[in-house]
Amino acid sequence: MRKLYLLFLVGLLIPFLSNAQSNYKPGYVVTPQGDTIKGFIDYREWDMTPDTIHFKKTIGDNNFVEYGPNNITFFNVDGLESYQRYEGPISTDATAPDQVGIDRDTSFTTAIVFFKVLEKGKKLALYSYKDKIKERFFMGEQPGYFPKELIFRVTRSNTEFTFRRQISAAVRKIGEWNEDLETIISKADYLGTDILDVFNRINHITKAEYNKSHPRAVGYQLFAGLGLDITNKLPDGQYQYTSTGRHTSVLPVISGGIDVFANPNTRRLLFRFELMIADGSYTANYYGTLKSFNITTFSLVPQVIYNIYNGNNLKLFGGVGLGLNDYVYEKGAYNPQSFDTTGMLQAGVQLHNQLELFAHYLQDGRGSADTQFGVKYLF
Structure with missing residues (x-):
């Protein structure tokens, strides 16, 4: 958890490092x-x-x-x-x-x-x-x-x-x-x-x-995203002492949501509300027998994003967020969870106010982590 808090602290410092x-x-x-x-x-x-x-x-x-x-x-x-x-x-x-x-x-x-x-x-x-x-x-x-x-x-x-x-x-x-x-x-x-x-x-x-x-700029924008979710799970529960190493899943993640701008005229600081759906597939060795399971994660992720560089056609941004997660197990079970939370750090680049290339890092309190790369289209 200390590492998670440190990640949040670094993210919160982003606006103060870019006043110039x-x-x-x-x-x-x-x-x-x-x-x-x-x-x-x-x-x-x-x-x-x-x-x-x-x-x-x-x-x-x-x-x-x-x-x-x-x-x-x-x-x-x-x-x-x-x-x-x-x-x-x-x-x-x-x-x-x-x-x-x-x-x-x-x-x-x-x-x-x-x-x-x-x-x-x-x-x-x-x-x-x-x-x-x-x-x-x-x-x-x-x-x-x-x-x-x-x-x-x-x-x-x-x-x-x-x-x-x-x-x-x-x-x-x-x-x-x-x-x-x-x-x-x-x-x-x-x-x-x-x-x-x-x-x-x-x-x-x-x-x-x-x-x-007194024309006012639009105070919000909608977006949709597609990316790759690399989930790295640390065995625990019934697999904690019988399974070795972490288990990794590499599958797509889709998302959509809305951005609300603190100042629509500058669009430098924004509040993002994003719904993510990510699939995962894992195999664990349990007393010499391979056990597999599939899981779909539904996440609502409120975020605070700041454009460190805020040009008209190019923006470089960083942000923090908190994922509120629920899980659906399609096959087997691997330390079944219902609801939990993850901390998020992110960075990326926005091109011509329409295309966003992003990288997310999410971590929960159990030591499992997700790295996501992808693209968002801004409507």
Whole structure:
């Protein structure tokens, strides 16, 4: 089991060993003088709002320029995300239930940062900023659309939905108030989806219009696979002391499943749910008599996969998984098992977002192991 845990640990370290990998996408930056510079921006899995970006004028440049809010006022990754410079107050009170205090916290800091532009309509604009403390939303009114924070505060005894009153006041000011909209505002939570829905209604943007101007990549893909399963079983049970050596089976394995992307735009981190069906055939010497059996293994294998190299037409990946296995014996019996689990390590290469060449290594707690090689087709 120690070896199994070590394999999992190595697999979990894969993402941390590849932070330097770049992912340049077409885009542009705007300088403080108002000049627009087209080029390529290193688009990352930005769980938090980026402090700086890496920019190249041409994709083949060996060196990049690092830009922050002190150097540019705006940047856009074509078809994906836009950010603008902001200088002003930002709240610093915590809102996570396990971090809030008894007293009301109105603390803030003055910062120069980038804001993500979620929407900029005819009436209002919506921005977001996320750091280690929390995610905040900001509202901008035309004509200048200067961001003002939408306030949401939490204490151990109270929750303040101040942002609802702020939005409602803005709606009345611009002449868009109606009872239906007021009801929606009064039920909105401090979530990007809820607030964005309200702003779409205020700006008279339909869902179809918003989706057209903010296209989203597909968040999943289906796949089917075919490979060779080399199973190496260690005798135990009634054969433990009468059979010598390991017993090996080399037979096909088929699989299928679905990949769900953490960020559909980058497709770097994904969660795979794979159903595998593998056949095995073994012969054991039991007191001088050859005993044979056939077994079919059904496995559901949830996996976490990370593209260490994430090019447009070439990806190199590694991952870990946990196999949940059930067995059907077709002939004889060799230490019959019902349900057990196996740890998985894997690596491979993906070509043109359609073909995947893979290698799997699976091991259970009894010392038996499977090595699988094959190909998957991505739909």
